[in-house]
Amino acid sequence: MRMRTMEIGVGLFMLLGFLALIVLALNVSGLNLTSKGQGYKVYAHFENIGGLSTRARVSMSGVHIGEVTSIRLDPDLLMAEVEMEIRPEFNFLSVDSSAQILTSGLLGQQYIGIVPGGDDESLRDGSFIYDTQSALVLEDLIGRFLFNQVSE
Amino acid sequence: MIDRIQRLGHKTLSKVAAFGRSGLILMHALVARPQPLVMLPLLIKQIYFVGVLSLVIIVVSGLFIGMVLGLQGYTIMVDYGSEQAVGQMVALSLLRELAPVVTALLFAGRAGSALTAEIGLMKATEQLASLEMIGVDPLRRIIAPRFWAGFICLPLLSMIFAVVGIWGSSLVAVDWLGIYSGAYWSNMQQAVDFTDDVLNGVVKAVVFGFIVTWVAVYQGYDCIPTSEGISQATTRTVVYSSLAVLGADFILTALMFGDL
Amino acid sequence: MEAETSQAAAPDMLKDIIIDIRELTFSRGERIIFDGVDIAIPRGKVTAIMGPSGSGKTTLLKLIGGQLAPDRGQVLLEGSNISRMGRNELFKARERMGMLFQSGALFTDMSVFDNVAFPLRVHSDLPDAMIRDIVLMKLQAVGLRGAIHLMPAELSGGMARRVALARAIALDPDIVMYDEPFAGQDPIAMGVLVNLIKRLNQALGHSSIIVSHDIQETLSIADYIYILADGRVAAHGTPAMLRDVDSAQVRQFVQGLPDGPVPFHYPAPDFMQDLLGGEIK
Numbered sequence: 001m002r003m004r005t006m007e008i009g010v011g012l013f014m015l016l017g018f019l020a021l022i023v024l025a026l027n028v029s030g031l032n033l034t035s036k037g038q039g040y041k042v043y044a045h046f047e048n049i050g051g052l053s054t055r056a057r058v059s060m061s062g063v064h065i066g067e068v069t070s071i072r073l074d075p076d077l078l079m080a081e082v083e084m085e086i087r088p089e090f091n092f093l094s095v096d097s098s099a100q101i102l103t104s105g106l107l108g109q110q111y112i113g114i115v116p117g118g119d120d121e122s123l124r125d126g127s128f129i130y131d132t133q134s135a136l137v138l139e140d141l142i143g144r145f146l147f148n149q150v151s152e
Numbered sequence: 153m154i155d156r157i158q159r160l161g162h163k164t165l166s167k168v169a170a171f172g173r174s175g176l177i178l179m180h181a182l183v184a185r186p187q188p189l190v191m192l193p194l195l196i197k198q199i200y201f202v203g204v205l206s207l208v209i210i211v212v213s214g215l216f217i218g219m220v221l222g223l224q225g226y227t228i229m230v231d232y233g234s235e236q237a238v239g240q241m242v243a244l245s246l247l248r249e250l251a252p253v254v255t256a257l258l259f260a261g262r263a264g265s266a267l268t269a270e271i272g273l274m275k276a277t278e279q280l281a282s283l284e285m286i287g288v289d290p291l292r293r294i295i296a297p298r299f300w301a302g303f304i305c306l307p308l309l310s311m312i313f314a315v316v317g318i319w320g321s322s323l324v325a326v327d328w329l330g331i332y333s334g335a336y337w338s339n340m341q342q343a344v345d346f347t348d349d350v351l352n353g354v355v356k357a358v359v360f361g362f363i364v365t366w367v368a369v370y371q372g373y374d375c376i377p378t379s380e381g382i383s384q385a386t387t388r389t390v391v392y393s394s395l396a397v398l399g400a401d402f403i404l405t406a407l408m409f410g411d412l
Numbered sequence: 413m414e415a416e417t418s419q420a421a422a423p424d425m426l427k428d429i430i431i432d433i434r435e436l437t438f439s440r441g442e443r444i445i446f447d448g449v450d451i452a453i454p455r456g457k458v459t460a461i462m463g464p465s466g467s468g469k470t471t472l473l474k475l476i477g478g479q480l481a482p483d484r485g486q487v488l489l490e491g492s493n494i495s496r497m498g499r500n501e502l503f504k505a506r507e508r509m510g511m512l513f514q515s516g517a518l519f520t521d522m523s524v525f526d527n528v529a530f531p532l533r534v535h536s537d538l539p540d541a542m543i544r545d546i547v548l549m550k551l552q553a554v555g556l557r558g559a560i561h562l563m564p565a566e567l568s569g570g571m572a573r574r575v576a577l578a579r580a581i582a583l584d585p586d587i588v589m590y591d592e593p594f595a596g597q598d599p600i601a602m603g604v605l606v607n608l609i610k611r612l613n614q615a616l617g618h619s620s621i622i623v624s625h626d627i628q629e630t631l632s633i634a635d636y637i638y639i640l641a642d643g644r645v646a647a648h649g650t651p652a653m654l655r656d657v658d659s660a661q662v663r664q665f666v667q668g669l670p671d672g673p674v675p676f677h678y679p680a681p682d683f684m685q686d687l688l689g690g691e692i693k
Contacts, residue, residue: 003193006200013204017308020315021354027337028243028318029344057342109342278517282576285477285511286531287503 039085040125044099049080050135052101057111058084065090094119098131174370181295194297202263203305214313218320226329235331239340242321247353251314253401256360260393264368268389271372272382295369302365310357352408360397367393430455430619436485445471447643458613458620460630463640469623473589478502507535510580514592516572518564524575525560531582550578570601587619594626
């Protein structure tokens with residue numbers, strides 16, 4: 001009898017532990033098993049990516065449609081090449097879409113925002129987005145602002 | 153002077169010998185022909201004592217630590233207008249550091265000391281010797297199940313600690329201080345990586361479980377079987393395992409998150 | 413010298429020997445506990461090993477049980493050397509030995525029933541019903557069948573020792589070792605134990621080894637006695653022989669004199685010198 005309550009207690013405890021792992025996986029780290037490796041890859045060159053990092057969000061009109069999977073420097077163009085993985089259900093982005101690096105909030109994380117274009121043809125695996133806008137770097141911004149002030 | 157050096161050398165040697173003994177005990181207890189039929193009930197009993205009975209202290213302290221983190225994070229970050237990042241801060245600090253470390257320290261105090269005292273008392277009352285005379289290896293019968301129980305329980309407790317802590321901080325930050333819950337959770341989900349943060353935290357907890365139970369079991373098995381010896385061994389268990397956990401935490405953090 | 417005479421007087425008893433200890437030397441750190449000890453334990457008899465505290469009586473039992481290994485010499489169990497045995501062999505040999513520890517050493521997390529059943533469960537594949545019957549028989553033999561469901565913490569010291577005795581004889585061992593069975597017992601419990609040891613030895617036919625310094629009780633049940641002093645066998649023989657042995661050491665022990673060859677004082681420098689000498693080193 002005593003052994004039985006102990007067994008039940010231990011069972012519940014182990015269950016609780018694994019439940020905690022699942023909560024951590026799904027709720028806290030936002031792990032989405034279905035999206036891993038099933039989307040299609042899209043590339044874009046940026047002059048300056050600022051503080052963008054891998055796993056950053058890719059969104060369109062604020063909707064999360066994918067994430068940055070790798071960042072490297074293109075040795076020919078001398079620009080940053082960003083590889084993004086877009087979830088398979090968003091297969092209707094037109095080829096003349098543009099990508100910009102945005103910041104969520106004043107000090108928040110940087111992410112890529114996609115602005116749709118008008119072409120009938122859609123982006124496919126391996127496509128490039130040509131129309132890009134680099135990250136906003138605070139020093140550049142201040143410099144430009146001062147320059148404008150002077151030129152006025 | 154020479155006398156002092158001699159004593160130092162003697163002390164060092166006996167420490168090295170003790171370390172070797174603890175390694176032998178560990179090996180002997182773990183490298184054994186598995187006997188699931190005998191082991192399983194013993195293991196369940198030990199998980200009950202070591203894990204289930206530690207649950208209350210883990211949940212309560214997890215809750216309070218999470219709430220404190222939420223409150224402190226809010227008051228600091230509200231000055232920069234980025235109070236939404238509280239979720240991210242709390243989740244990362246809990247998962248990477250606080251959950252495994254604090255759980256291990258509480259575990260050392262709650263379960264580790266009890267393990268040492270129990271085994272020490274068994275030694276003092278000749279129960280270990282009598283097991284040997286009956287023809288049962290006390291290392292396998294007494295030490296091994298306790299060891300495995302600690303090894304299994306600490307990661308589970310640490311994950312429960314993290315979940316309760318995150319829930320506690322959301323209670324403070326979202327429900328009381330009024331941070332928008334969508335921003336709180338999405339910020340957290342964006343910042344937390346499953347392998348980098350969650351799994352690394354679990355790995356830490358596994359290592360700490362190993363350290364704490366090893367120290368506890370060794371101190372119990374090797375103690376001087378008198379009431380004074382047992383009380384000293386119990387104190388040593390808490391001190392040594394806490395220090396070892398903190399030291400190992402630095403090494404693991406450097407390996408996992410530092411660019412070494 | 414008296415050793416030879418006593419050996420000659422009891423040859424029939426020492427013909428059939430179950431444990432033969434030869435030239436045993438054992439030391440702990442600097443302290444020499446045994447220095448060439450020869451002891452023969454006759455089969456089916458009660459052999460007592462006596463000596464003042466600190467003469468290594470418990471250590472001797474541990475050496476017989478193979479929990480310690482001698483520095484030199486041999487402990488032979490029916491001709492095979494215990495300290496040379498491999499693990500499995502040693503555990504097999506231990507199945508033939510039962511040991512009653514000084515504190516009883518009952519497993520505190522098990523009931524009386526489970527304690528007595530423990531060796532049976534470990535070493536046999538008997539069905540539960542049979543184990544139950546054997547446990548009941550053993551507990552009946554020590555008069556504690558009624559305590560079967562109690563936990564060790566609920567037993568008195570004497571009862572705990574009797575339960576431990578039931579556990580020690582659970583596997584019907586060939587040898588039962590008693591470590592200070594009478595120490596710290598009230599006179600009634602002591603009488604019960606004396607009786608029990610004698611009766612069990614006669615009924616079950618095992619060889620008993622009693623380590624004790626309770627002279628009267630031990631003399632009353634032992635068939636043969638060894639007296640240890642200074643790491644050697646000071647004398648041995650039947651109780652009757654020992655009573656009129658002509659050695660000062662033995663007489664001091666048997667008659668319980670406070671001072672004699674075993675000095676009242678622990679070795680120390682001269683008393684006056686110490687008093688005048690100032691600090692303690």
